[in-house]
Amino acid sequence: MWQLLWLLLPVAAASGWMAARRTCRNESGQERGAVFSADYIKGLNYLLNEQSDRALEVFLEMVNVDPETVExxxxxxxxxxxxxxxxxxxxIHQHLVDHHRLVPAQRANAILELGRDYMKAGVLDxxxxxxxxxxQLGYLQAEAYQWLRGIYERERDWAQAIWASERLCExxxxxxxxxxAHYHCELGEAARARGDRQEAAHRARKALSFxxxxxxxxxxxxxxxxEEGQxxxxxxxxxxxLRQDAAFIPLILPRAGEAxxxxRDTDGHEAFLRSVRRHDGTVCSAVALARFLNERDRRQPLEELLGEEIQGERIGLGLVLEYLRIKLGRGEAGEAGVTGVAIRALERHLEERPLYGCVRCGFQSRSHFWHCPGCHGWSTVRPLDRVPERRPETSLTPPGEPDPSHR
Structure with missing residues (x-):
């Protein structure tokens, strides 16, 4: 009930403003503003009593009587x-669109809202x-292209999404x-999946050009x-x-390791990992270097690395787990049973914890998404050790409805 009252405040304000504009009298001698206010109060009462259909009839009849109530x-x-x-x-919006007394700008606003209604209903065509x-009418073109782009995103029609975005720039x-750039990457990944590496590379380069x-x-x-042996x-x-956006370093560490x-370039791999650690300084880069050194039995540099990280201001559970594994594997962990219990507890905790989070809406997942399922932002889902505190959501767009402001 309280939520509905808050939502009705703009309606009350608008109706008050419209009533204040009316000082002339109608044929029966009544003030039009008084009639207007009485009808709105009647309609609002129906809404508050959850009688939406009766409220709707009142409001639609008011448009027939007075087109100045369009807003x-x-x-x-x-x-x-x-x-x-x-x-x-x-x-309501279809009734406005069909109203013959509306000026073109008013009708355009009604068409836009009607389109949003059908988006909400999932009737995308x-x-x-x-x-x-x-x-085609030449009204609200920026908004129209934004919502068209949202439709093409939902349909995964990336070529049309590119077209709508390029037109929106005008x-x-x-x-x-x-x-x-992300749309071109989507097309590139689709080409790669069907074995067309040439087209995939073309789309990736096209993305970098944008x-x-x-x-x-x-x-x-x-x-x-x-994949091509290079x-x-x-x-x-x-x-x-590393130069583009260090937040995505966790995505490249295993890939670079395979390369x-x-x-068979062990020295180059170590130099790369050390460079990443200096550049990045997060837990994942330290863990990657620690594993590399441990697998090659490089004890002294490994001890130096672990010492630096354990004594540092920011020590993550992933590094603690790696430290215990290394110590247990070398028989340097004190009571092996106690250490084993600690390792299993940490493993269970880390296996259940989300790995990625959206810096915009707070969505979290163990899988990475380039396109956030929550707010539809691009490149906003990042490794959690880089995600800042969740920022308050400012968008009023209902969940599941594309927000043109997310671009």
């Missing part, structure tokens, strides 16, 4: 949509038709390069080079990630 009805339609009553939102109509000053800091494209090029070239692509192993 308030747009708010009411959005209210129904947020409450999940999409059928009622569609009815109808929503696409409405947004395309807006573009009507919006906000850069679209990062998003377009966003030279696109780590996803560099990783894709590195993976393609490894480990040295693969390493060059992975090393570029160095293919080259």
């Amino acid at each position: 308030t009805h747009l708010i009411l339609g959005s209210l129904f949509r947020r409450r999940g009553e999409v059928d009622r939102a569609i009815r 109808k929503a696409e038709q409405l947004f395309s109509e807006l573009i 009507f919006s000053s906000e850069p679209q390069n990062q998003r377009i 966003d030279h800091d696109c780590t996803r494209a560099s990783i894709l090029l590195g993976d393609l080079a490894r 480990p040295r070239l693969a390493i060059e692509h992975y090393e570029r990630v 160095f192993q293919a080259l």
